[in-house]
Amino acid sequence: MTENVLEIKDxxxxxITDSGRLKAVRHASFNVPKGKIIGLVGESGCGKSTLASVLIRLMSDNAVVSGESILFEGENLLDLAPEDMRALRGNKMTMIFQDPMTALNPVLTIGTQMTDIQHRSRASKLQKREIAVDMLKKVGIPDPKDRLNQYPHEFSGGMRQRICIAMALLSRPSLIIADEPTTALDVTLEAQIVHLLKDLQEEMGCSIICVSHHLGMIAELCHGVVVMYAGELIEQGTVQDIFHRAAHPYTQRLLECDPANIRCRSKNLPTIEGEIPNLVLLPKGCIFQDRCHKRIDLCTQREPDPTFIGPGHWASCHLLNQGENHV
Ligand SMILES: Nc1ncnc2c1ncn2[C@@H]1O[C@H](COP(=O)(O)OP(=O)(O)OP(=O)(O)O)[C@@H](O)[C@H]1O
Ligand code: SF4
Ligand SMILES: [Mg+2]
Structure with missing residues (x-):
């Protein structure tokens, strides 16, 4: 049995859009080790949610998925029939969304939703309610027994996200995919949810893929980081690799522009100059060339291959193969 719960290959x-084929994710390969949290970062529109949704096969009708394999616990999800994928989703693989209100049904009580979600279990209705109460306790909902009878709107935003986390954990999944789980919350609540996720992951031993814009949260929560730019995985490594030894010029700029790294007072927050290229008409060469201050001639001619930097640390930039240390 492999040490990875998930292996994504190519x-x-x-x-399919009116203006042509928009290539949202290209040749993505990465692994999620058992019991680890992997962060997926990059600017808006880089393809983070698309990559997260393809894993759980919740795609819009105009999506075309291709490639080698998505091995989940050794089984290729690309070969699964829709009904087998449905059985897996919400069971061994679950999802936490950005806005808890869209994930919860506003007209059903939390108790009903938390027992309904256990429909595959043979436990009695009473036992399912007890399991729900235990899980709500775990995520820090006070008076969980009484609160089972309440509706989503009777909870605060932070409480609702705790409930979504409880629902995602009910089936004791091997993998949780969390897409911007704290973006809708204020900073204090965000910190609480990050700690909660970390504690629960340690206690339950599951793996998590956490998609976020927020680099501080990724640094605090994750073991490994995958950096995406315009549909490509341009760098991967441990949290230490990415935050202390970033090798790709895009990752370096992303970190420089993170508000947490800005030490002097300024009216304007720095941003990476320029925009993500048109994903329908991709440029020849490196995908980051238009915005890269370190560009060399080769960058406009050939796409860089991933270069090994250290165990588990890869980046795709021509400078890494030029024998120069200034990347
Ligand atoms: N159903 C769709 N049809 C056409 N284009 C789409 C569709 N869904 C996403 N896209 C495009 O795919 C690209 C990647 O989008 P995606 O939502 O995955 O980015 P993201 O990194 O999650 O961004 P954000 O941080 O804003 O959530 C974008 O250019 C987006 O406009
Ligand atoms: S390959 Fe060239 S353009 Fe791309 S990130 Fe490296 S230096 Fe910049
Ligand atoms: Mg997204």
Missing amino acids: ISVDF
């Missing part, structure tokens, strides 16, 4: 996702 996965691409195109969206």
Whole structure:
């Protein structure tokens, strides 16, 4: 049995649009080790949610998925029939969304939703309610027994996200995919949810893929980080690799522009100059060339291959093969 709960090999996702095929994710490969949290970071529109959704196969109708394999506990999800994928989703693989209100049904009580979600279990209704109460206790909902009878709108935003986390954990999944789980919350609540996720992951031993814009949260929560730019995985490594030894010029700029790294007072927050390229008409060469201050001639001619930097640390930049240390 492999040490990875998930192994993604060469996965691409195109969206069929009126202006052509939008290549949202291209040749993505990465692993999620058992019991580890992997962060997926990058600017808005880089393809983070598309990559997260393809894993759980919750794609819009205009999506075309291609590639080698998505091995989940050794089974290729690309070969699964829709009904087998449905059985896996919400069971061994679950998802936490950005806005808990969209994940919860507003007209059903939390108790009903938490017992309904256990429909595959043979436990009695009473036992399912007890399991729900235990899980709500775990995520820090006070008076969980009484609160089972309340509706989503009777909870605060932070409480609702705790309930979504409880629901995602009910089936004791091997993998949780969390897409911007704290973006809708204020900073204090965000910190609470991050600690909660970390504690629960340690206690239950599951793996998590956490998608976020927020680098501070990724640094605090994750073991490994995958950096995406315009549909490509341009760097991967441990949290230490990415935050202390970033090798790709895009990762370096992303870190420089993180508000947490800005030490002097300024009216304007720094941003990476320029925009993500048009994903329908991709440029020849490196995908980051238009915005990269370190560009050399080769960058406009050939796409860089991933270069090994250290165990588990890879980046795709021509400078890494030029024998120069200034990347
Ligand atoms: N159903 C769709 N049809 C056409 N294009 C789509 C569709 N869904 C996403 N896209 C495009 O795919 C690209 C990647 O989008 P995605 O939502 O995955 O980015 P993201 O990194 O999650 O961004 P954000 O941080 O804003 O959530 C974007 O250019 C987006 O406009
Ligand atoms: S390959 Fe060239 S353009 Fe791309 S990130 Fe490296 S230096 Fe910049
Ligand atoms: Mg997204």
